[in-house]
Amino acid sequence: MAPVKVFGSAMSTNVVRVLVCLEEVGAEYEVVNIDFQAKEHKSPEHVARNPFGQIPAFQDGDLFLFESRAIAKYVARKHKSADADLLREGNLNEAAMVDVWTEVEAHQYNPAISPIVYECLVNPAMKGLPTNQKVVDESLDKLKKVLEVYEARLSKTKYLAGDFVSFADLNHFPYTYYFMATPHALVFDSYPHVKVWWESLMSRPSVKKLSANMPTSWP
Amino acid sequence: MARGEEGTATVPKVYGVATVLVCLEEAGAAYEVVPLDMAAREQEAPHHRARNPLGKIPAFEDGDLMLFESRAIARYVLRKYKPDLLGGGDPKRAATVDAWVEAEAHQFHPPASHILRQVVILPMIGGARDQRVVDENVGRLRAVLDAYDARLAKHRYLAGGEEEASLADLAHVGVMLMLVGTEYGRRVVEERANVKAWWDRVALVDAEVGIRSTQSSR
Numbered sequence: 001m002a003p004v005k006v007f008g009s010a011m012s013t014n015v016v017r018v019l020v021c022l023e024e025v026g027a028e029y030e031v032v033n034i035d036f037q038a039k040e041h042k043s044p045e046h047v048a049r050n051p052f053g054q055i056p057a058f059q060d061g062d063l064f065l066f067e068s069r070a071i072a073k074y075v076a077r078k079h080k081s082a083d084a085d086l087l088r089e090g091n092l093n094e095a096a097m098v099d100v101w102t103e104v105e106a107h108q109y110n111p112a113i114s115p116i117v118y119e120c121l122v123n124p125a126m127k128g129l130p131t132n133q134k135v136v137d138e139s140l141d142k143l144k145k146v147l148e149v150y151e152a153r154l155s156k157t158k159y160l161a162g163d164f165v166s167f168a169d170l171n172h173f174p175y176t177y178y179f180m181a182t183p184h185a186l187v188f189d190s191y192p193h194v195k196v197w198w199e200s201l202m203s204r205p206s207v208k209k210l211s212a213n214m215p216t217s218w219p
Numbered sequence: 220m221a222r223g224e225e226g227t228a229t230v231p232k233v234y235g236v237a238t239v240l241v242c243l244e245e246a247g248a249a250y251e252v253v254p255l256d257m258a259a260r261e262q263e264a265p266h267h268r269a270r271n272p273l274g275k276i277p278a279f280e281d282g283d284l285m286l287f288e289s290r291a292i293a294r295y296v297l298r299k300y301k302p303d304l305l306g307g308g309d310p311k312r313a314a315t316v317d318a319w320v321e322a323e324a325h326q327f328h329p330p331a332s333h334i335l336r337q338v339v340i341l342p343m344i345g346g347a348r349d350q351r352v353v354d355e356n357v358g359r360l361r362a363v364l365d366a367y368d369a370r371l372a373k374h375r376y377l378a379g380g381e382e383e384a385s386l387a388d389l390a391h392v393g394v395m396l397m398l399v400g401t402e403y404g405r406r407v408v409e410e411r412a413n414v415k416a417w418w419d420r421v422a423l424v425d426a427e428v429g430i431r432s433t434q435s436s437r
Contacts, residue, residue, distance in 0.1 A: 099288070153272070
């Protein structure tokens with residue numbers, strides 16, 4: 001069986017969203033870099049894989065997919081095993097809780113945390129732009145409100161969807177990893193259950209392996 | 220089944236609430252809409268936060284199970300009653316449904332909801348429209364709908380099914396209903412023949428389920 005292909009940079013948050021699932025299920029894969037500087041993501045060849053001209057894109061034989069969470073779910077289903085059941089689709093209630101907290105990451109957590117990553121790391125290092133402190137401060141306020149909700153949840157369950165690690169937890173890895181390289185990492189110290197949960201994610205072999213390819217400062 | 224009635228203080232049947240209602244109707248499930256007094260910000264009160272800790276709508280109860288986030292609720296309903304609309308047991312079809320559900324969430328929804336906020340919501344709450352935000356997001360939406368148009372030139376429905384809409388199509392109903400009630404939305408849809416034909420097909424679903432925009436056309 002040919003390894004599946006993930007198109008995009010192994011440093012990119014949404015590519016890593018897919019890679020962490022591939023690692024967790026032990027699938028063979030190949031990362032095919034897409035050259036952003038050369039606008040390769042907008043080339044007809046890449047748009048044929050991802051109609052919105054973005055990364056990641058994905059290929060498994062004659063199946064082409066786009067949108068990182070859709071790709072990652074496909075991977076999770078294909079390689080589901082007793083050791084790796086990230087979606088819990090055999091149990092209606094558990095699957096629903098995985099979906100709930102996957103949506104919360106996408107629509108509450110990510111919009112609060114990602115502007116901080118862009119303003120503090122990406123804009124200065126990659127675009128030569130200064131940090132917009134107003135955006136950072138507004139985002140920190142939003143993030144704290146979200147983390148209160150997470151703290152309440154993680155005081156009751158070990159992981160977000162229940163006492164089992166799931167797709168919902170893993171989705172938090174890429175952006176949170178980069179957030180921890182900004183000056184605002186200590187925000188998490190005020191939410192002790194969240195901090196324990198994050199540290200347990202960081203200790204997973206899949207996460208450690210991928211972190212090695214995710215530099216937090218660039219020349 | 221009982222429903223909240225139009226005209227009373229009830230949960231607006233738009234955005235994510237419409238997504239859930241459309242799925243319940245497609246599933247043929249019995250359900251009840253419980254009114255919330257949004258003018259009094261009941262969605263932020265402790266008894267509602269017990270269902271949705273983010274203090275938003277919709278929330279959902281099925282026996283002991285309490286859910287929030289409209290797309291998670293929609294998936295639960297379809298998985299329970301009509302899993303074909305999620306792609307059934309076919310992993311490739313399920314993945315394609317997922318990809319276009321994600322496209323709704325991350326490509327279509329952001330510019331569309333910016334336009335709706337400026338053109339529909341802000342005037343309702345006494346705010347002033349920022350035309351630059353409208354123009355910028357109309358531009359973004361045009362680019363997104365160009366990608367949709369290319370897809371829908373080849374397939375009747377987004378996930379490729381020829382017979383039946385999937386969650387990918389249904390997830391658009393709430394926002395599309397409001398959007399085509401605005402001049403900007405009408406224009407960007409009508410400019411794209413395949414998108415227009417697709418929306419006419421999907422809107423038949425909405426007509427059957429009795430979901431109506433609570434906003435008048437402008």
